[in-house]
Amino acid sequence: MPDTVVKDIEQYTEINYLTSETAEFERTDGGFLSLTTKDGRKYPRVDLYRAFPFTKPREYISVREPESKEIGVKAKEIGVIRCLDDFPENIAKLIEEQLDRRYFSPMIIKINNIKEEFGYYYWDVLTDVGTCRFTVRGGHNIVPIGEDSGRILIIDVDGNRFEIKDYASLDKKSVKKLESVI
């Protein structure tokens, strides 16, 4: 294989891991994050994506240029944060704040009621962000995460997400209501 081609492939597949030594994150006035890399490049705004939102929420975070509306411009991945612990606590907190904005799924603490009518389930729950009432279509939108972990993801008709951390640890009444739908 010619060397130039090999080099190209490597360039495509190499992962640029960002650590506190190679990357400096800062909160912008508008509430986003900016990034200055060791090679002196400055990104006024970066977007963060979790590679494994369920299994490794604090690890493997893709740091990317924001999607552009301009013709011919393709947003690229700048690097990957292997683990939030590679950063000092205050920076890790900044990053988590951004991630929490992108991945929004309230945790269900208590189920007040689930009512079925005409193929829709009307839920009334208490979550960590307050009382939520939402509608779930059919039974397919209640998804267990992992095997036997007790963790459950619920997606409502609009695409909102709600999570139950471990359904066995909910109070008895809530479990009974949940079991009537799964």
Added chain:
Amino acid sequence: MKLLFELPDAEKRIVSERLGNEQILYCTPADLNEKGKKSDGWVVVTRRKILFLEEGRIKKEFDITEGRGYASVSMVGNGILEAVFNGEPQIIARYTMRHVPRYAYIARALNVLSEGREPHIVSGEDENVCPKCGRRLPRGSKVCPKCLDRMSALKKLGQVVKPYWSLIGIALLLFWLVTALSLITPYLYRVFIDDVLMAERRDIKLILFFVGSIALVQSLNTLVTVLRGRVMIKVGSNIAAELRSMVYTKIQELSLSYIQKRKTGDLMNRINSDTNRIKEFIQHQTTTGINQIITLIGICIVLFVTNWKLALLVILPTPFVTVSIRLIWKKIHAMYHRCWKTWDKANSLLQDILSGIRVVKSFGQEEKEILRFKKASRKYADVSGNAEKVFNTVFPIYGFFMGIGQFFVLYYGSQLVLGEKMKLGQLVQFTQYVSMLYGPLSFMSFLPRMFADAMNAIGRVFEIIDEEPEIADTGHVVHHRIKGRVEFRNVTFGYQSHEPVLENINLEVSPGEMIGLVGHSGAGKSTLINLIMRLYDVDDGQILIDGIDIRDIPLQDLRSQIGVVLQETFLFSGTILDNIRYSKPDATMDEIIMAAKIANAHDFIVKFPDGYDTKVGENGYNLSGGERQRIAIARAILHNPRILILDEATASLDTESEQLIQEALARLVKDRTTFAIAHRLSTLKNANRLMVIDKGKKAELGTHDELLKKKGIYYGLVMAQRQMFKVRGAKAGS
């Protein structure tokens, strides 16, 4: 979709204090605060300003003209409205997914306002909740199952049922007969016991008479029941067939956008299960219902006339019986539902493994898959075993309790008989009637549910039948023989109107010209082609063919002059011959062979044992991708279209067959206006001009050489493909 909400009074006061009586153009709720807590927020847009209110206070205020690039960004489980103010990206508001489409419109309007123009943005999308009761509407439906007008649904059904009134009349008559006959039998028993047996009349003729009449009544009853069943089946299946074809006809007439908004499964359900449910409703529920009600009333009258005290004894526990039946059924139903779900799971696992068996075997994962299936199968066995156990325990016991009323009757009845207040025959008759009572009763307890189900099915079916096609011929259609000049003028379109897929496309194509469409996947190439075929209507702008708006050309005329060769060739079940002449059923054999020859298909077809009569499609002869493609090209050639569309026609082919097909295509393209999409850019070497589409906009337009010189997107794509080729070549060489 609602974009101008009414503010609560407190907020209204604050806004008018701040803005005076400036007109509010848009006002929408923003239900999350910055920290992601639920909050009571509002976004108010006037011609000049954006206000963001939270918990009754103005939190943020922006001058619209200072902002650029307004966008509603949909994230995971929530969205934000953002824009760049003085070079600084800012979050204007945050909201749950429910409002994301709303804010997409708002963002569009803000972008128009920031350029100092007047926005004319209204949403054509429907809210997906019932305006009357706030319940979610079933997917792809505008009929709320709760607020459905039951009478009008029944009336519509009545229209379809009309031709069968005489048959239904006969059936009803038969119903009366069946009921009457089944009520007569116990009466005959009574007379037989009291007047013959108890009176000790040893008259063999009389005994034979009674036995004979009971047998006669029974056989008559059987005969009439059979007749009734046959009549009702005829009525039911005829009506169902009629409804099915009505729905199917309508679906064929409706535009693709209507059909694609709905899942194929949903539509299949409407055609099959909903009409079936209506059939069931007509065939069994209405008629059985009438039958049962008549029986019920009849029995009650007879019981009370015979002995009202005893009758009361029987009737009193019935409310308890009906309620308990419903409760038990609910439980059993839930159990069986769980059963069905585990079965479904095991089943889909099995399907998964079997269809992926090559992968399983090639990675040597048989052991793991065996274990996985064993586990699922075990679980189903447990769950279903449990359900069966409960079912088989509960129902016999239940049956016993149902019969408890009879014991009372027997006890009091026997005392009455011994006290000579009642005759033995009367008691026998009485117990027989009582045993006939519980059937109708348990049926009646399910009636409301069945009725509601059927009404919903009727509602869903008629919703489609009553739908007006979105894409229809306009009043002033022009029959037109296409010459091939195509023009796009400011074409804007989105499958959901808040997300435009194509924006402001302008293009002029001369007759006979071939245009190559290039761009990343998802850029909007296929959408452009869908618009030419008028599978969808543009949201904004015009598409003209020979100067005529395509909406003014009759659909039939338009599509019959456009030919399509797609990447995934769809061959219908049937012979090769059927497939080639699909678009021109009256083609001669000479024409068909000619078309096949042009398509480079004739040679391989005649070598098949069955030649042109070879069966293809499901359960048919297995053709290779290249062979199918060439048959599709032959089909297009025979069709002789004025405008030709090639959508990735050569994407999935090996090099040799690609060459044959390239050849065939080159012959097909000649003198026809052609639009070709191809990822492999070499396929487009015959194109007169290339249009590069990026993010829904026309990015570049020109000949191959012009675009290469420009060193833009097209140049990048060509270079990337050469690189790929090099890598492949290098790998093959090493």
